[in-house]
Amino acid sequence: MVAYHFYFLLLTLVIAASWVGSASAQGPTPTDDEVNRIAKQLYCPVCESTPLDVCPTEACRQWRDLIRTMLTEGKSEEEIKQYFVLQYGARVLDEPPNRLLTYLVPAVAILLGALMLLRGFQMWMKPSITEADEEPKGKPDQDPYIAKLEEELKKQK
Template sequence: MKTVLLALVLVSLTLPALAQPASDDDVNAVAARLYCPVCENVPLDDCETAACRQWKSEIRYQLDAGQAPGAIIDDFVARFGQRVVGTPTDPTLRALALVTPWALALGAFLSGALLLRRWARQRRAASLPDAHDPQIDYRARVEADLRARR
């Protein structure tokens, strides 16, 4: 029993020595999924402002403490809101954010197609002469008179 207890104590003492600090790649992997609080639409891993450096050091601290990347992102969202992530974490907002651009593009395409179709019909209708147009009758009479004079 004493040997098992001694082995457990020795293993627990060596665990902090085995823990490795978070690498820059680990920090940047989490930071790439977050956005700068100061700059608009700049990923945290690309930004060099003081706020971003502070956030990166906080991410490193949380990774060193053993938190999972998803938990770190959830913590930032809980503290700073949805604006720190590129796509909303709420399923309804996420679906709305992903569907809205496609719906707008489809609406614009259909509107453009209908507009082009209407223009083609108007052009075709304008190019066809009207059978009861007085200008056509007048022109035919003038041409007949000119042929008769020859």
């Protein structure tokens, strides 16, 4: 009879330990607010421009359940977002990743456009040579000083 009680007690302890261990490993069930806090930062890849927390599709409901499961497993907000980015791409994030190229390309395009406009205005405002401004094709009136200088140069030869 003592052996029977011993085995019964041992079996009860093993079952209780496994039940408590599995319950403590999962952690508390996250609330809807905790799930929606993360879901607000993600967009549905199926619906155009619809946040995951308000999207009515079945896929979004499943993704919210997946967020709940991941929170229960103890995953952080960043780990969950990273999982969705790996699965569906950066387009699911409410803010795209901060990349220098995102800001650099528009700035360079604006600068190049401004330089092209500046150069165009400079060319437009530059006075053009008209026929009235050109010197006559015939022999121009020479300055007496230049004429005297040319005579002396001819004498030296």
